[in-house]
Amino acid sequence: MQTDALLAEEIRQVYIESDLLYSQLEVEQAINRMAAEITEALGEQDPVLFCVMNGGLVITGQLLTRLNFPLQVSYLHATRYRNTTSGHELEWKVPPMIDFTGRPVLIIDDILDEGHTLAEILDFCRAQGASRVYSAVLINKLHERKARPDLQAEFVGLEIEDRYIFGYGMDYKGYWRNAPGIYAVKGM
Ligand SMILES: O=P(O)(O)OC[C@H]1O[C@H](OP(=O)(O)OP(=O)(O)O)[C@H](O)[C@@H]1O
Ligand code: HPA
Numbered sequence: 001m002q003t004d005a006l007l008a009e010e011i012r013q014v015y016i017e018s019d020l021l022y023s024q025l026e027v028e029q030a031i032n033r034m035a036a037e038i039t040e041a042l043g044e045q046d047p048v049l050f051c052v053m054n055g056g057l058v059i060t061g062q063l064l065t066r067l068n069f070p071l072q073v074s075y076l077h078a079t080r081y082r083n084t085t086s087g088h089e090l091e092w093k094v095p096p097m098i099d100f101t102g103r104p105v106l107i108i109d110d111i112l113d114e115g116h117t118l119a120e121i122l123d124f125c126r127a128q129g130a131s132r133v134y135s136a137v138l139i140n141k142l143h144e145r146k147a148r149p150d151l152q153a154e155f156v157g158l159e160i161e162d163r164y165i166f167g168y169g170m171d172y173k174g175y176w177r178n179a180p181g182i183y184a185v186k187g188m
Pocket of ligand 2: 081164165166172
C-alpha cells in the first residue's frame with residue numbers, strides 16, 4: 001500500500017477504536033456555560049478576542065455566536081505540535097494583527113495541555129500592552145506537567161484525564177478536528 005493510503009487507513013482506524021469522553025451535547029452545554037461566564041466578566045469591557053489557530057477554530061466559532069455584546073475578534077497562529085502527538089518549541093506563524101493597547105484581550109484555544117503555548121501567548125499580549133489578558137480553553141488536561149504550576153485559564157469548558165484526544169478542533173496527525181465530540185485515542 002502507498003504511504004498516503006496507509007495514513008488514511010490509520011486515520012479511519014483511530015476514530016473507530018477511540019473512546020468517546022464527552023458527547024456533542026455535553027460539549028455544547030459546557031460551551032453555553034463558558035459563554036455565560038465570559039459575558040459576565042467581559043460584557044462591558046470592549047475586549048479583543050484572538051482565536052489560536054488551528055485548534056481554536058471550532059471553540060472560537062461556537063463561543064462567538066453565544067457572545068451577544070460588543071467585541072472584536074481576530075486570530076493568531078502559533079504551533080507546538082505541528083500535526084504530531086508530542087510538543088516542540090513554539091513556532092509563531094502569525095502574530096496578533098489588531099492593536100489591543102489598553103484593552104482587555106481574551107485568548108481562545110481548544111486545549112490547555114502542558115501550557116507552553118498559552119503561557120507564551122499570554123506573555124506576548126501582556127508585553128504588547130493589553131490592559132488585562134484572559135484565556136478560555138475548551139479542555140484542560142489534568143496532569144502534573146504544566147509549564148508553570150499556577151497556569152490556569154479563567155474560562156474552562158471541560159477537564160479530561162491525561163490522554164491524547166481529538167475532536168472540536170483538536171487533531172490526530174492533522175485529522176479529526178471536525179469530530180463532533182471529545183474522543184481519546186486508544187492506548188494514548
Ligand atoms: O498546552 P500545550 O502543551 O502547549 O498544547 C496546547 C496547544 O497545542 C495545540 O496546538 P498545536 O501546536 O498542535 O497546533 P494546532 O493548533 O495547529 O493543532 C493546541 O491547539 C494548543 O494550542
Ligand atoms: O491531547 C491533545 N490532542 C490534540 N492536540 C493537542 N495539543 C496538545 N495536546 C493535545
